[in-house]
Amino acid sequence: MKTLAWIIALTIAISVFYGQVSRGAKTPASKDSASSATTDKSPMPQVVAQCASCHGENGVSNTRYVPHLAGQRRSYLMSQLRAFHDNTRRNPGMHAVTMPLSEKSIEDIAAYYWAQGQIERDNTDGGSSVNLDEKLAELVAKCDRCHEPNEYNQDAIQQYPILAGQRREYLAHEMRDFQSKHMRDNQMMYAMTDLLIGEEVDTLAAYYENRRSADRVGSR
Ligand code: HEC
Numbered sequence: 001m002k003t004l005a006w007i008i009a010l011t012i013a014i015s016v017f018y019g020q021v022s023r024g025a026k027t028p029a030s031k032d033s034a035s036s037a038t039t040d041k042s043p044m045p046q047v048v049a050q051c052a053s054c055h056g057e058n059g060v061s062n063t064r065y066v067p068h069l070a071g072q073r074r075s076y077l078m079s080q081l082r083a084f085h086d087n088t089r090r091n092p093g094m095h096a097v098t099m100p101l102s103e104k105s106i107e108d109i110a111a112y113y114w115a116q117g118q119i120e121r122d123n124t125d126g127g128s129s130v131n132l133d134e135k136l137a138e139l140v141a142k143c144d145r146c147h148e149p150n151e152y153n154q155d156a157i158q159q160y161p162i163l164a165g166q167r168r169e170y171l172a173h174e175m176r177d178f179q180s181k182h183m184r185d186n187q188m189m190y191a192m193t194d195l196l197i198g199e200e201v202d203t204l205a206a207y208y209e210n211r212r213s214a215d216r217v218g219s220r
């Protein structure tokens with residue numbers, strides 16, 4: 001774990017340095033973004049150039065354990081950036097990158113990524129290629145009460161992350177973090193992940209990666 005923390009810290013140092021030198025003058029959101037129709041709404045804050053080395057251009061991650069940010073809900077993104085900054089979500093790499101961020105840049109970054117829209121992926125099939133047993137099918141209905149738009153969560157939904165389309169390795173990693181109860185502080189997610197045993201975590205992660213959220217930019 002220590003080695004990983006060092007690698008992350010080093011990558012950040014390098015990417016911050018080169019980000020300023022070579023990406024500083026980059027033009028906003030390129031045409032091949034996840035949803036080019038919406039990119040004009042939120043100009044790319046300069047600081048986002050530093051995030052691309054890990055989270056990908058426009059927030060579409062090419063790295064297994066690094067989450068996509070494109071199309072993620074705004075309030076959720078802001079809450080996580082603040083949590084990394086305050087170390088209540090404990091990740092040394094993300095703590096380092098969020099330390100210098102002002103409240104204004106946190107808002108701009110969240111608006112920018114949300115406006116990128118969800119990732120269109122060829123293999124998104126409604127989750128149907130992953131077989132859920134009765135227990136997991138019942139659980140997914142519970143997960144969706146918070147994570148997907150519905151009649152119960154209209155006011156709170158912006159606080160909950162979209163899971164559908166997110167990288168499966170990342171989703172599984174986060175569920176195990178909640179199970180261990182020392183990386184992120186959230187009682188609801190502690191309770192939910194306590195219900196999962198062993199590989200059920202990976203099954204649910206694969207299921208959500210294959211699904212498409214009903215929540216789309218512009219639809220709410
Ligand atoms: C060195 C690689 C790296 C860089 C650079 C980086 N991140 Fe991250 N980011 C990560 C990793 C790894 C995670 C997952 C952390 C975890 O497991 O808790 C993450 C998580 C996040 C999350 C939480 C997403 C979620 O779904 O909960 C947000 C938001 C985020 N990063 C935003 C940013 C922003 C904004 C920048 C640029 C200012 C940035 N990151 C730069 C590696 C990086």
Ligand code: HEC
Pocket residue numbers: 067079139140142143144145146147159160161162163166171172174175184185186188189192193204
């Ligand atoms: C009562 C509401 C609620 C329910 C039910 C719920 N979650 Fe969550 N979930 C949350 C909240 C809130 C967060 C953000 C926690 C934080 O800020 O650290 C979250 C975060 C997550 C994350 C991290 C995503 C990311 O981008 O970092 C995963 C994965 C997740 N939930 C999976 C599930 C699964 C699977 C279920 C069902 C077994 C479930 N959740 C049920 C509220 C809920």
